[in-house]
Amino acid sequence: MKSLRVWIILMLIAVVVLGCTSPTSAPTNTSAPPPPAQDTQAPQSGAEQPQEGKASKNWKIAFIPQLIGIPYFTAMEEGGNDAAKAFGVTYLNVGSPTANAAEQVRLMENLIQQRVDAISISVLDSASLNPVMERAEQAGIVVYTSDSDSPTSVRRVYVAQALDKDLGYTLIDRLAMQIGEAGQIGIISGESTATNLNTWIDFMKEAVATKYPNIEIVDIRYTQGGSSEDALRQAEELMTRYPDIKGLIAVASTTVPGVAKAVENAGKTGQVAVIGYGSPNTVRPFIKSGVMKESVLWNPRALGYLNVWAGIQLLEGKPFQEENIVPGLSDPVKYFPDTKILLLGPPLVIDANNVDNFDF
Amino acid sequence: MKTFIPGLSRRDLFTIGLVILEVVIFSIVSENFLNSSNLRSVLRNATELSLVSIGMTIVILMGGIDISVGSALGVVAIIVGWLIQAEVHPLIIGLVAILVGTTIGFVNGSLITFGRIPDIIATLGMSNILRAAVFGMLGGRWITGLPPVFSPLVQGQYFGIPASIFVIFIFYFVFWALLTFLPIGRHIYATGNNVEAAKLSGIDVRKTRIVGYMLLGSLVGFSSLLYVGRLGSVEITVGIDLPISAIAAVVIGGASVFGGRGSIVGTLAGVFFMAFMKNGLLLLGIPSLWERAVIGFLIIFSVGIDLLINKHQAIAKFLHLKTRQSRVGEA
CATH class of the missing domain: 3.40.50.2300 (Response regulator)
Structure with a gap:
């Protein structure tokens, strides 16, 4: 009876410790990474899969979203998976259920240990993430940002949804x-x-x-x-x-x-x-x-797709052009060399005519 | 503590007085405050909080606390949303909601009594588990566009009176009667007043605690119907400020955080004091940030007043609490 009680308490403590941060702070940040969208006929699916543009090897590309469990980042993950299938690379979506910069640091440290080839991140707090991004680069990993930028970091490119x-x-x-x-x-x-x-x-x-x-x-x-x-x-x-x-x-x-x-x-x-x-x-x-x-909005699925494509270009040393044709995306993607921003496109306006074309 | 109005303590009258004063002041300084559509909106938006606060009062009366109510409401609201989408009969949905809520309360109560985990820790753990469940159940997709199956409970009007008033009145009447006339009511007060004395007088303290948490759970379950009826959607942030608001309402309403003293009438006054305060601040164009500061100030102010009024009583209770804790530690 007594040992049972001890076990229950230990389990509870474990739950509290592992179970993310405090209940109130947890969802607090959910509002931060809001909504989304881009061009209308973006890659709803990786269906029209490009034959050209296959990656030269099965790169491991990881993405750290601000948090998981909200439609927006779920859609980005799906886009990333589409691209991984289309280009023949491995895509890892590694996130925590709470938007927490310290958690992002921990996840990135883990990815460095796992020796992935590239890490993309939606930055929550540049001050806490810049140092670990630098460590990742020193470990030979290509680091870039997507969805939310840290212009002061060592990131190679920022894959932006919309300005x-x-x-x-x-x-x-x-x-x-x-x-x-x-x-x-x-x-x-x-x-x-x-x-x-x-x-x-x-x-x-x-x-x-x-x-x-x-x-x-x-x-x-x-x-x-x-x-x-x-x-x-x-x-x-x-x-x-x-x-x-x-x-x-x-x-x-x-x-x-x-x-x-x-x-x-x-x-x-x-x-x-x-x-x-x-x-x-x-x-x-x-x-x-x-x-x-x-x-x-913009289309987060297209953003997730572009995110993986950009990683492959960086890994294979292919420079971005001013206008890039991305296999699987219908519209060309602009690149701004001075700010190193790869831009998905203008914002997407969702209305009664196109709302049913999307699922995110 | 008795007053000229039966059933109301001086502290209750104090809070009610504050609400009246507040209404008068806001009516004078804002032309939009005292009109029926504004009052209706305040009332409607305070319905769930009013009900959950009854349960929170019960738990705080027993010297406990429950910070998992927001996540619990979220879990039940998601289930309600699913059942509405599956076009299950509303009565069955209602029963399921209350049942799930009560079950969550039972788990909380059991962890606290049989597991001997302090209330705040047990419900913190539950809150995290249930919040994770909210994430998992929604699976990154929110429930939106639910048909207004339960809206008549909050939006409707009967005989020219908003439905919220009926709901609030019925629940407060039932729980007031329960706390006043039924043995469980006396047991709850006795448990919070002095656990040892309660035990000696033959009260099953464990059972009382568990029942208290189950009552709170059932109210949370019912409130999730109101939430879904009012918003027609369930998203990831569902219920996140509910625990703090409910605790604040109870404390502002004059219940002692040490247990044993407080009333649901005071709590109801506390709920509306906060609701009118938030409303009035917005109507005056005061930035949102101040809302929280004001609520925070009110909580401290209320507890401070209580300590001043009941200085000796509170200190005695506090010491007693400490001895109780050390005894638990030895066990």
């Missing part, structure tokens, strides 16, 4: 078109500390300030852990405070359903436009019901 500026501007442009370029709009974001979300919000403000004198951003709200529930509450309250509000922007992907639902609940479908960086699966019901007309 932050394009994302911010596109979102405002689309919303402006929906509301006739005039009226009050509100922004609902995730955690106030999420760098990428804040960067987009800055570009949104810039877009409004420079292009749309009749649009006013009345408030920017932040939600605890990017919680959809919190987003719903704040969206309802924003509509109360600004009865004439014309549009609501849900910046973190996790807040999109909450904001859309709030407008639906308030019976303001058609009066208050909702837009955000929501994945097609997330926004599909709202696009069908008419609460949302559009969502702005």
Whole structure:
């Protein structure tokens, strides 16, 4: 009886220690790596598999996402697997269920020990990851970034989904078109500390300030852990405070359903436009019901695909051209040599016409 | 502690007074506060928290705590979502939700009583396990676009009164009666007041604890129906601020974190004090960051007041808690 008790306690402790970080901090960051998207006919599948472009050997290419378990990184993983199949390489998706920089450091150390050929990473915190990225390079591993960059690191290239500026501007442009370029709009974001979300919000403000004198951003709200529930509450309250509000922007992907639902609940479908960086699966019901007309994203599956292709080019010493034809991607991919950025393309606008073409 | 209103302690009246004061102030400073659509929205968005806070009060009354309620609500909400997609009859879904919630409560209670794991550690462990289950069950894909099967419970209106009011009233009435008139209510208070005395007077403390956690679990299970009805989607962040909000509501409502003292009426006042505070701050255009700071301040303020009012009582309880812990250590 006593030993049983000891065992239970030991197991519990093990669970607590192994079971990631604290329960509240865990999902907190989920909002950080938000949504996605790119060009419409991107590689929905690696179906039209290229004969050309096979890799010269079975390289081992690893990717460390910010976290696993959210649709966005699941789609990137699927794209990576498509590319691995198409080019004949091995792709490892190595992530933790919580967005945690220390965890990324640990995973990268592991990959160095495993002697993979290349590591790509979606950087959570450059300060903590730059040193270990350098160690990996010293160990003879090709290191590059994708999805989230650390420009100050030793990374060879940054495989970018879309330019932050394009994302911010596109979102405002689309919303402006929906509301006739005039009226009050509100922004609902995730955690106030999420760098990428804040960067987009800055570009949104810039877009409004420079292009749309009749649009006013009345408030920017932040939600605890990017919680959809919190987003719903704040969206309802924003509509109360600004009865004439014309549009609501849900910046973190996790807040999109909450904001859309709030407008639906308030019976303001058609009066208050909702837009955000929501994945097609997330926004599909709202696009069908008419609460949302559009969502702005890139295609994370295409990004995952490009990520692996870029790794192969680096490993085989093939330089990037200004415009690259990637077998399996329909549109050419631009490369900016001065910043060493490989750009998937312009943001993707998801609407009723194309929402069913995607599954992420 | 008795007052001129039967069943309400002075501390309850204090919290209710705070809520009234708050409503008056916000009505004056914000023109949008006191209108029916705003009040309805506040009410609707506080429904689940109100119910979970009943259970949290029970657990805190026994000197315990449960920080796994958010993840537990997530797990049940996912199951509810699946069953709705499978077009199972709503009554069966409701029963399953309550059953799963109660089971989670039973596991928590058993770990704490039979495993003798401190409440905070046991529920922290459960919280992590259940959060991992949320990840695993969603498999990187959120549940969205659920039909509004349970929406009438939160969105609806009957006789011109929002459904939330009925739900909250029924649950508070039932649990108030349970705590006031049934033996389990006295056992819960007695367990929190003085475990040894409770044991000596023949109360099965273990059973009481487990039942307390099961009651909380059943409320979490039912609340997941409201959550799904209100949001129509379940994503990975489901319920993450629920434990902190519920604990805050209970503490602001005047329950002692040392157990034995508190009431669900006070807790309900605590829930609405927080809900109106968040609402009022937003309507005044105060940045979101302050919301958390204000709630944090309120928690400390409430506990501080309690300690001042019941200085001697609290210190005595605290010492008692320490001796109890050292005894557990020897076992």
